[in-house]
Amino acid sequence: MKSTLKEEAIVLDLIGVGVGPFNLSMASLIEPIKSIQSIFFESKSRFDWHAGLLMEDCTLQVPFMADLVTMVDPTSPFSYLNYLHQKGRLYQFYFYENFQIPRLDYNLYCRWVSEQLSNVQFNYHVISIAQKNDLFYVTVKDSLTGEFVHYIAHNIVLGVGSIPSWPEVANECRNVLGCVHSAEYLYEKSNLIDKKSITVIGSGQSAAEIFLDLLNEQDKRNYELNWLTRSEGFFPMEHSKLGLEHFSPEYIDYFHNLPEDQRDKIRSRQNLWYKGISVATIADIYDRIYKRSITGGESSIVLQSLSELNRIQHIDNKFKLTFQHIDQRDYFQFESECVILATGYKYPIPQCIEALKPLIQFDSSGRIIINRDYTIELNNSLKGKLFVQHAEMHSHGIGAPDLGLGAYRSAVIINSIAGEEYYTVRKKNVYQNFGVPENWLVKNGEALTIKNSGRQSLIS
Numbered sequence: 016m017k018s019t020l021k022e023e024a025i026v027l028d029l030i031g032v033g034v035g036p037f038n039l040s041m042a043s044l045i046e047p048i049k050s051i052q053s054i055f056f057e058s059k060s061r062f063d064w065h066a067g068l069l070m071e072d073c074t075l076q077v078p079f080m081a082d083l084v085t086m087v088d089p090t091s092p093f094s095y096l097n098y099l100h101q102k103g104r105l106y107q108f109y110f111y112e113n114f115q116i117p118r119l120d121y122n123l124y125c126r127w128v129s130e131q132l133s134n135v136q137f138n139y140h141v142i143s144i145a146q147k148n149d150l151f152y153v154t155v156k157d158s159l160t161g162e163f164v165h166y167i168a169h170n171i172v173l174g175v176g177s178i179p180s181w182p183e184v185a186n187e188c189r190n191v192l193g194c195v196h197s198a199e200y201l202y203e204k205s206n207l208i209d210k211k212s213i214t215v216i217g218s219g220q221s222a223a224e225i226f227l228d229l230l231n232e233q234d235k236r237n238y239e240l241n242w243l244t245r246s247e248g249f250f251p252m253e254h255s256k257l258g259l260e261h262f263s264p265e266y267i268d269y270f271h272n273l274p275e276d277q278r279d280k281i282r283s284r285q286n287l288w289y290k291g292i293s294v295a296t297i298a299d300i301y302d303r304i305y306k307r308s309i310t311g312g313e314s315s316i317v318l319q320s321l322s323e324l325n326r327i328q329h330i331d332n333k334f335k336l337t338f339q340h341i342d343q344r345d346y347f348q349f350e351s352e353c354v355i356l357a358t359g360y361k362y363p364i365p366q367c368i369e370a371l372k373p374l375i376q377f378d379s380s381g382r383i384i385i386n387r388d389y390t391i392e393l394n395n396s397l398k399g400k401l402f403v404q405h406a407e408m409h410s411h412g413i414g415a416p417d418l419g420l421g422a423y424r425s426a427v428i429i430n431s432i433a434g435e436e437y438y439t440v441r442k443k444n445v446y447q448n449f450g451v452p453e454n455w456l457v458k459n460g461e462a463l464t465i466k467n468s469g470r471q472s473l474i475s
């Protein structure tokens with residue numbers, strides 16, 4: 016496509032890069048503030064949320080209040096309840112009596128919001144962000160015309176999400192038909208279910224949802240279905256009420272204040288807080304297999320944990336999979352006509368900020384340093400601020416990808432840009448303490464000797 020270059024740059028208070036749920040939340044909450052001029056650019060032609068995994072039966076893993084605005088401003092016209100009201104579906108939702116809404120509906124709700132916002136533009140890909148004096152120079156490509164447009168922005172908020180993580184051991188099958196990442200599942204499904212054997216790898220929510228979907232299809236088809244994971248089992252996500260309090264502003268405060276090595280240690284113990292499978296999906300899977308087993312139909316299903324994928328090769332139109340059993344240390348192999356890698360997502364530094372890299376501060380493990388207010392730490396005194404959404408799990412904890420904290424994070428960022436508390440950010444949201452309460456703290460210098468069965472320890 017032929018590209019033209021417009022020389023004049025438009026000046027804005029804020030440019031948002033990407034329009035997934037998190038930047039759409041920002042766009043919805045910032046639009047009513049007329050003194051802040053913003054545009055959010057999205058490469059896609061319309062709002063579309065993980066379309067390759069939008070199966071009919073899948074629900075959000077968080078209550079519907081985790082919409083784009085409610086946790087910060089329940090009076091916003093962009094709430095899920097107002098969407099239902101406008102669509103004439105409020106009574107049906109009332110009788111539905113379910114907090115966990117279908118993901119398909121969440122996607123349509125977000126699209127409905129995006130269509131009403133004047134500060135969201137689809138079909139625009141942000142190519143590069145560079146420093147210009149003490150602000151940002153942003154180049155955007157209009158994918159319909161091929162034209163490049165330039166902007167000067169006082170602030171940037173990156174909301175580019177994550178990308179599918181493809182395991183290195185499957186590299187030789189990267190572009191081979193029949194070996195797909197879970198993010199592509201629905202696009203490939205009709206080809207996959209025509210095969211004689213299907214193998215799903217991974218044990219997160221996506222793996223479980225795909226396995227369940229294939230289990231339901233299996234009645235009408237004739238394939239073997241394998242599900243393997245290196246995890247110790249097919250375990251549920253932590254979902255107790257006091258456990259859920261870790262997805263709160265207070266926990267972010269606590270976590271962010273800890274030293275980097277301590278934060279890493281904590282995160283390594285927290286996999287099942289956000290990576291496991293919902294109890295409801297596990298129950299659905301079990302019940303489905305149980306019913307099948309009444310007539311002996313479970314023989315075409317394999318579930319196996321503690322099995323680490325070692326290699327995938329494509330030989331004679333089949334995939335040869337090699338695994339190692341983690342406890343027994345034995346290797347084993349089998350063939351499958353197709354493979355679905357539900358191996359999660361990763362967060363590389365977005366290409367569009369390549370020119371800013373020399374300014375960015377990194378921690379000892381090479382991760383971007385992100386301040387409590389979601390600004391990226393830059394090593395010069397730029398007037399503009401570079402914010403980031405959903406890339407801060409290493410510094411802000413397990414709540415980073417959680418939709419329930421999206422509106423809160425948007426509010427913190429908006430308040431920082433507005434220079435005032437435009438949205439009230441409440442300090443007290445949970446019942447438990449995460450750190451030592453101030454009034455119980457043994458102050459520096461007040462050394463305390465504890466005598467305990469002959470052992471002495473010193474707290475200072």
Ligand SMILES: Cc1cc2nc3c(=O)[nH]c(=O)nc-3n(C[C@H](O)[C@H](O)[C@H](O)COP(=O)(O)OP(=O)(O)OC[C@H]3O[C@@H](n4cnc5c(N)ncnc54)[C@H](O)[C@@H]3O)c2cc1C
Nearest residue numbers: 033034035036037057058075076140141175176405417418
């Ligand atoms: C299948 C699935 C289900 C999930 N369900 C839940 C759930 O129920 N509850 C929960 O709390 N969390 C859930 N999550 C986790 C999380 O909330 C989602 O990953 C969510 O989509 C993150 O939103 P985001 O805005 O960061 O990124 P994304 O949704 O990935 O959106 C980023 C957008 O940025 C655009 N973009 C990227 N680069 C550019 C550029 N240079 N220029 C312009 N546009 C660009 C992309 O096209 C994309 O549309 C789920 C995740 C997955 C994968």
